Amino acid sequence: MTLEELEARIQTIEDIEAIKKLQRAYCYYLEHWQDEEIISLWSQSPDVSVEIGDSGFYKGKEGVIEFFTYSSHFFTSESKPPPEFLHLLMPLAGIVDVDPDGKTAKGRWYGLGHMAIPRKGKARAIISSGIWENEYVKEDGKWKFKKLLFYTIFGTPFEDSWVKTSHFERPIPLAKRPPPSAKNIAAAYPSGYVFPYHYKNPVTGK
């Protein structure tokens, strides 16, 4: 056991914690859609991308900016969300794996949250669940988002349930959005779709 080996192991532990902080920080900013803070969490790499449910595949830094900027995301002239806006989505049960080179990493998380998305001037309570499979990259000693992929299991009006209404009528005109990626990212409940894992079974390695 050399000191270098010990240091590498400590580095991995620190990296996992730093990535978990990044993911959780993203979600705290998401609550009131703090777009500038969210965009600052992203890598400068041209390979960045973001795709959330059926909202379309946005690539490159420009795509990330377009997707997260409040006004362009919600097709509104307002620059900030109104007070009744709530986009609470907790990142839970995270499994983070740092790649052997220590420069990139992947993470799977559950997302569960309570939202209020104003539509035609009226906020509506929504309960939402999904899974992230994200990629992270370390640049200048800091972990950043490289790819964010969120599979929406359901987004349902609180008065209903995910069995009754798995996808609420979205406030976003999907026709104005780019097409989704080839993955079954829009396969919400009750598709039976198993969102692919970035990791193998931790015991069998299969």
Place this chain on the structure above:
Amino acid sequence: MKVDEWETKVKKLVETVEKQNAIIKQLTRTVEEHDVRIRTAEDIEAIKKVQRAYGFYLEHWEGQQMVDLFSNSPDVALDTGRGFYAGPEGIKQFFLRGEIPPNLLHGLMQLSGIVDVDPDGKTAKGRWYGFGPHAIPVDGIRATWSFGVYENEYIKENGKWKIKKLHYNAIFSTLYEDGWVKTPLLPASFHPQEEPKPGPSTFIRPYPYGYGFPFHYKNPVSGE
């Protein structure tokens, strides 16, 4: 140089070497101690991964994947609060269910884990919340909420952490429309094979039990 001058020189040299040896010994001990402490941190993260992976596999009931997370030891056990399944055969009986309907939704997010590795580094215990929005077959298919507490045991075999004992105490399993006060515990609707008959559960106290599931750990502040 005179003989006594040589003697002084050699004595000093020996002293220096002895001092350096002591430092090397101290450093080696420090490295070994750090190795153990880092190992414990790695073990905790590895165990959390196993437990969280279990929760993700539950979502669409990936039976074989869940079976594979358990040790092959004859001591493995699963207590669901509705039945006690002993040994590797019991684990298979509970998890391997054949075809799963696509509208089943059974993910239990594994949350707020407290994992303690035993001093020998070979076994560990963990307490977790399990919480999830479900869709299960009750009068067709119904949206339900499930919430419970786990007290689990883990074992390290060939460098890999596995589940040795999994014990779930349901706090509530309720229809979305009802709530946990009105309907604390729905009847088990998603049945495992009931032959051979599972043993009786050792502990099941759903809401309003008034007293919690025993803890594997002491109060971290008072130690009591």
